[in-house]
Amino acid sequence: RNTFHFYDAGMQKEADHFVHLHHEILKGIEQRQFFLVYQPIFDVAARRFSKGEALVRWQHPERGLISPFDFIPVAERTGAIRPLGQWILQQAIADMQLFQQLGLDLQISVNRSSQEFNQSKVADDWLAQLSAAGLLPEQLILEITESVFMDTVSVQQSNVLSLHQQGVKLAIDDFGTGYSALNYLSRYPVDFIKIDKSFINHIAEQDKACALVAVLINMAKVLDVQVVAEGVETREQFDLLLKLGCDYIQGYYCARPLAKADFVSLVQQPQAF
Ligand code: C2E
Numbered sequence: 001r002n003t004f005h006f007y008d009a010g011m012q013k014e015a016d017h018f019v020h021l022h023h024e025i026l027k028g029i030e031q032r033q034f035f036l037v038y039q040p041i042f043d044v045a046a047r048r049f050s051k052g053e054a055l056v057r058w059q060h061p062e063r064g065l066i067s068p069f070d071f072i073p074v075a076e077r078t079g080a081i082r083p084l085g086q087w088i089l090q091q092a093i094a095d096m097q098l099f100q101q102l103g104l105d106l107q108i109s110v111n112r113s114s115q116e117f118n119q120s121k122v123a124d125d126w127l128a129q130l131s132a133a134g135l136l137p138e139q140l141i142l143e144i145t146e147s148v149f150m151d152t153v154s155v156q157q158s159n160v161l162s163l164h165q166q167g168v169k170l171a172i173d174d175f176g177t178g179y180s181a182l183n184y185l186s187r188y189p190v191d192f193i194k195i196d197k198s199f200i201n202h203i204a205e206q207d208k209a210c211a212l213v214a215v216l217i218n219m220a221k222v223l224d225v226q227v228v229a230e231g232v233e234t235r236e237q238f239d240l241l242l243k244l245g246c247d248y249i250q251g252y253y254c255a256r257p258l259a260k261a262d263f264v265s266l267v268q269q270p271q272a273f
Pocket residue numbers: 039054055056067068069072085088110111112113173174230231232233250251252253257
């Protein structure tokens with residue numbers, strides 16, 4: 001009985017915390033407490049940064065800078081992810097417009113939670129936003145997780161398919177960490193897979209870790225999917241991935257997530273890794 005009551009109190013506390021955070025997030029959107037940073041992505045063939053990933057940050061008035069790891073999962077559970085995600089895309093599109101005006105030839109990758117594909121109109125809405133900003137759908141990459149293709153919620157899939165049909169690119173984020181079924185790769189129009197950092201961590205010291213990444217890269221080539229390696233932190237990892245034929249490298253070794261102005265100046269410089 002006692003443990004039941006403890007458990008119950010814990011649950012209530014968690015629920016209160018969620019309700020509180022939910023309201024804080026909505027207030028934060030209104031008060032412009034969120035901002036985007038951009039992590040450059042190195043294009044091996046072009047030998048330059050040709051893409052960037054938009055990553056959200058929360059500058060909270062009392063609690064300081066909060067990591068997305070601490071609020072995205074909550075936002076996904078409370079539904080706050082929809083207004084927040086809407087703000088994120090709107091801001092990313094405004095930034096893309098600026099990058100274009102500066103003459104930069106860039107694709108920008110934006111993270112999407114699967115719940116954001118739940119409303120039937122989102123594909124049309126997002127395409128209209130791109131076109132109003134004078135951008136081509138091809139300039140936007142949406143980072144989704146494998147779960148979008150596993151769930152039976154077909155409205156998510158039809159939105160994803162319709163966005164892709166009109167030119168928006170699709171990347172599978174955290175590839176290999178979620179569902180182990182791979183058959184969706186041959187059935188759905190995936191443009192990029194992003195190999196999760198956990199696969200990259202030990203490629204320089206462990207033959208098996210390296211062999212596994214080699215297999216992932218080769219499989220992607222067979223399926224005509226481009227590969228982005230995530231979380232590349234060392235020269236050794238970078239060199240190995242180049243040898244294995246990886247198409248794109250993202251990680252602290254190349255560049256950290258940067259404020260917009262720093263991102264703009266870095267991507268304009270020639271890179272000699
Ligand atoms: P993610 O999409 O897998 O993003 C990559 C994360 O790895 C980012 O963390 C990035 O800063 C970090 N990272 C990049 N290179 C390295 C490296 O070399 N070493 C290490 N240790 N880390 C590296 P961040 O920005 O804290 O984002 C965490 C997660 O929060 C993201 O993981 C993504 O799942 C989520 N997230 C971030 N921004 C958004 C967003 O706008 N919308 C949604 N739905 N989720 C977001």
